[in-house]
Structures are given as C-alpha cells and as structure tokens.
Amino acid sequence: MLVLARKPNQSIIIGDDIEIRVVDIKGDQVKIGITAPKQISVHRKEIYEEIQAANIEASKAKGETDLDNLSKIIVKKKKK
Amino acid sequence: MVELLEIDSKPYGKVKVPQDEMITFQDGILGFENLTKYYLLDRDEGPFYWLQSAEMTDVAFVIINPMYFKADYGIELAETDFIDIDLTRAEDIEEKLLHYVIVTIPPEDPNTMTANLLGPIIINKEKRIGKQALSLNSQYTVRHNIIDELEISGGK
Numbered sequence: 001m002l003v004l005a006r007k008p009n010q011s012i013i014i015g016d017d018i019e020i021r022v023v024d025i026k027g028d029q030v031k032i033g034i035t036a037p038k039q040i041s042v043h044r045k046e047i048y049e050e051i052q053a054a055n056i057e058a059s060k061a062k063g064e065t066d067l068d069n070l071s072k073i074i075v076k077k078k079k080k
Numbered sequence: 081m082v083e084l085l086e087i088d089s090k091p092y093g094k095v096k097v098p099q100d101e102m103i104t105f106q107d108g109i110l111g112f113e114n115l116t117k118y119y120l121l122d123r124d125e126g127p128f129y130w131l132q133s134a135e136m137t138d139v140a141f142v143i144i145n146p147m148y149f150k151a152d153y154g155i156e157l158a159e160t161d162f163i164d165i166d167l168t169r170a171e172d173i174e175e176k177l178l179h180y181v182i183v184t185i186p187p188e189d190p191n192t193m194t195a196n197l198l199g200p201i202i203i204n205k206e207k208r209i210g211k212q213a214l215s216l217n218s219q220y221t222v223r224h225n226i227i228d229e230l231e232i233s234g235g236k
Contacts, residue, residue, distance in 0.1 A: 054223065055111040058183065061090075061141065070142070
C-alpha cells in the first residue's frame with residue numbers, strides 16, 4: 001500500500017479525475033473530502049462489510065424453506 | 081423455441097429453466113463475487129422468490145419486493161447503479177427495473193425474518209443484467225424486521 005503524509009487541506013490525486021482531500025483533523029477523526037466522477041461509487045468500507053456479512057447469512061436459507069409459508073405469515077399481518 | 085436448461089437448485093433439486101432467463105451479475109453479489117449467473121425461481125408466485133445461483137447449488141437467496149411490506153419504501157440509488165445495469169433513461173427505469181431485497185430467515189423462527197434494505201438487488205429485466213446496489217438512504221440497514229415494518233407502514 002502506498003502511504004503518503006498529508007496535512008489539512010492538502011490533497012492526493014488518483015488518475016486524472018479523483019481528488020482526495022484532508023478537510024479536517026480532530027482527535028482521532030479525519031474528515032476526508034472526495035471529488036470523483038459520478039460513475040465512481042464511493043462508500044465507507046464498513047457498509048460493504050455489513051452487506052457482505054448479511055448476504056452470507058441470508059445465503060444459508062434452508063432449501064426446505066417454504067415460500068408459501070412465509071407468504072402466509074405476512075399476508076396474515078397485512079390483513080390486520 | 082426457448083431452450084430449457086437443467087440446473088441444480090437448492091430448494092427444488094433439479095429444475096428446468098428457460099436459458100434466456102439467466103441473469104448476469106457482472107460483479108457477483110457481495111461475499112459471492114465469483115458467482116455471476118443467477119435464475120429467479122417461483123416467478124409466478126410471490127411475493128417471495130428464490131434467487132438461485134446457476135453455478136453453485138448451495139447459494140440461493142430468498143428475495144422480496146420491498147414495497148410489499150414497506151409502503152414508504154423509496155428506491156434511492158446512485159446513478160452509477162442504474163448505469164451498471166444499462167438503465168439510463170427515466171422511462172427505462174420505470175419499465176424495465178426489477179427491484180428486490182434479500183431476506184434472512186432464522187430457521188428457528190421465520191416470524192423474525194429480516195430484509196436487507198441497504199443492499200437491494202436491482203435487475204434490468206429486458207437485458208437480464210443484475211447488481212447488488214447500495215441504498216443512499218441512511219435510515220436503511222441490512223436488517224429490517226419484515227413483520228415490524230408491516231405493522232408500521234402496511235405495505236402495498
């Protein structure tokens with residue numbers, strides 16, 4: 001991994017059109033500003049990890065899971 | 081004539097599916113990045129469906145249209161998510177978008193099943209391209225209790 005030291009308001013440029021700027025540093029928190037083309041998605045890594053963990057858990061759904069039964073559970077709720 | 085393909089499915093064992101109904105997830109689904117071919121099973125029933133991997137029998141997800149249990153559900157995604165499944169015009173999105181969320185079912189109590197509203201599954205039903213998108217709504221989490229949501233908002 002490339003490691004660069006930056007001060008507040010200094011930036012890093014990736015490729016031609018992505019800029020990552022250190023906006024502010026307070027205690028153990030760094031505020032980072034990212035400018036990127038809109039076709040580039042930018043998200044916190046934790047979000048990916050959360051979704052990944054949820055997917056893995058969901059994929060363990062038993063093959064015997066009866067979709068009709070699940071439907072009944074929620075149809076009953078909807079009617080109330 | 082549409083060619084039927086036999087695949088091994090987790091819920092039903094061997095099933096025949098129309099070959100042209102295969103959905104390609106170019107980037108896979110998070111945690112299953114190497115699996116890119118899926119089929120929707122139980123398309124005629126609903127509201128729950130199986131999203132079955134064509135490449136690994138054990139990988140199958142129960143999915144549902146979130147509108148069914150959350151009337152105020154909003155599809156809030158980055159433009160890039162739509163571009164990735166080749167839906168760029170508003171009217172295309174209106175006509176060709178299939179939108180689901182993955183359901184987690186605790187085997188001991190299906191009543192506590194939850195839905196992942198943070199990472200919805202979007203599909204271009206014409207071109208059969210799918211993707212796990214990322215909701216921009218900061219209220220959405222990977223675990224919404226479906227029954228609770230029904231009680232709050234009613235669903236459509």
